[in-house]
Amino acid sequence: MALYVHKYGGTSVGNVERIRHVADRILHARDGGDQLVVVVSAMSGETNRLVSMANELQDRPDPREMDVLLSTGEQVTIALLCMALQQRGCPACSYTGGQVRILTDAAHTKARILDIDTERMQADLAQGRVVVVAGFQGVTGEGDITTLGRGGSDTTAVALAAALKADECLIYTDVDGVYTTDPRVEPRARRLDRITFEEMLELASQGSRVLQIRSVEFAGKYNVPLRVLSSFTEGHGTLISYEEEENVEKPLISGIAFNRDEAKLTILGVPDRPGNAYKILGPIAEANIEVDMIVQNVAADATTDFTFTVHRAEYKKALDILSRLRDDLGAREVTSDDTIVKVSLVGVGMRSHAGVASQMFAALARESINIQMISTSEIKISVVVNEKYLELAVRTLHDAFKLDQA
Numbered sequence: 001m002a003l004y005v006h007k008y009g010g011t012s013v014g015n016v017e018r019i020r021h022v023a024d025r026i027l028h029a030r031d032g033g034d035q036l037v038v039v040v041s042a043m044s045g046e047t048n049r050l051v052s053m054a055n056e057l058q059d060r061p062d063p064r065e066m067d068v069l070l071s072t073g074e075q076v077t078i079a080l081l082c083m084a085l086q087q088r089g090c091p092a093c094s095y096t097g098g099q100v101r102i103l104t105d106a107a108h109t110k111a112r113i114l115d116i117d118t119e120r121m122q123a124d125l126a127q128g129r130v131v132v133v134a135g136f137q138g139v140t141g142e143g144d145i146t147t148l149g150r151g152g153s154d155t156t157a158v159a160l161a162a163a164l165k166a167d168e169c170l171i172y173t174d175v176d177g178v179y180t181t182d183p184r185v186e187p188r189a190r191r192l193d194r195i196t197f198e199e200m201l202e203l204a205s206q207g208s209r210v211l212q213i214r215s216v217e218f219a220g221k222y223n224v225p226l227r228v229l230s231s232f233t234e235g236h237g238t239l240i241s242y243e244e245e246e247n248v249e250k251p252l253i254s255g256i257a258f259n260r261d262e263a264k265l266t267i268l269g270v271p272d273r274p275g276n277a278y279k280i281l282g283p284i285a286e287a288n289i290e291v292d293m294i295v296q297n298v299a300a301d302a303t304t305d306f307t308f309t310v311h312r313a314e315y316k317k318a319l320d321i322l323s324r325l326r327d328d329l330g331a332r333e334v335t336s337d338d339t340i341v342k343v344s345l346v347g348v349g350m351r352s353h354a355g356v357a358s359q360m361f362a363a364l365a366r367e368s369i370n371i372q373m374i375s376t377s378e379i380k381i382s383v384v385v386n387e388k389y390l391e392l393a394v395r396t397l398h399d400a401f402k403l404d405q406a
């Protein structure tokens, strides 16, 4: 007998009719005799509704009270789903995070899971029940309710799958899998049958917002095979797992990620002395500004130009800091550009193939797309280009690497 964890997102349980539909799906999945633990989100829009009420009452809502409030959304859907299952003659029992005992730290609104007690769930499963667990929430050692950060139900599902040693964790959502790139930018984007954890992390962190990033990290760490699929249509979705055996031929490129909200800052003519990179990035880090790409190169006159990218929302703050640093460092000038985007090719196949970068640059050159910055890792090559080229760059690369063909 196999054990599966299913997770249904907010749109999949968005109203009573859809909850009935989820119940039918669960019944169908049980036909084969498998054991099921089901994690649900709050109805779509509900968590946002709760957040805005809190914001109306308190400038910075107390995090502990926020968690008491936000956890209610998922409590509604677990109970309704169990009712729908029972109505269909399927024994089912709902649990809040505290009842299962999903033990977390006390970092309210962004808690981390420390431990999960599987005893009660195991007992229910052995009795033939479907176990329905509220996503996104846990409890501290003191008994306070916590939540895991927005989108946290994915992490609940993966954590339960890891604790129960489930065969697979299936994330049912409103898309039917992970695509080679965003189909809104490239309509020929293709659903991937499988992808590695590593690739998914690169695609997810760069804008393919299908799964909460933490859930993918968690799944990789505990080797939980993760499948993303649609709760509205049939299909196998995309399996996210470890790399297949060495002898299986891997696709060179799995997908193209992009990031629209980037900005670039350069401090020019910094005297080339030890410690200057730290003097520039130290204050940026202290201001809690996250830096993405960094490029530094020494010129013939023994000064260096130092360029880095940040999220566009933090651009002004970073620019202020650099402008203040300029005189201290004896630098010549600060320049900046908040009309840039990052486009990345991602694929584990790159590891064993040379020449991917030159192929990428050649394709962009044919379209006269100017590359402003480049960075590479084992499984990724990123370029920064002007935002007006984003769509063209993505489509050009999708075509050049024949990503529309399996």
Ligand code: ASP
Pocket (backbone or CB within 6 Å): 009, 010, 041, 042, 047, 048, 073, 135, 136, 149, 150, 151, 152, 153, 154
């Ligand atoms: N309901 C929570 C949210 O909207 C958790 C989730 O949906 O995963 O963020």
Ligand code: MG
Pocket (backbone or CB within 6 Å): 009, 010, 041, 151, 153
């Ligand atoms: Mg969600």
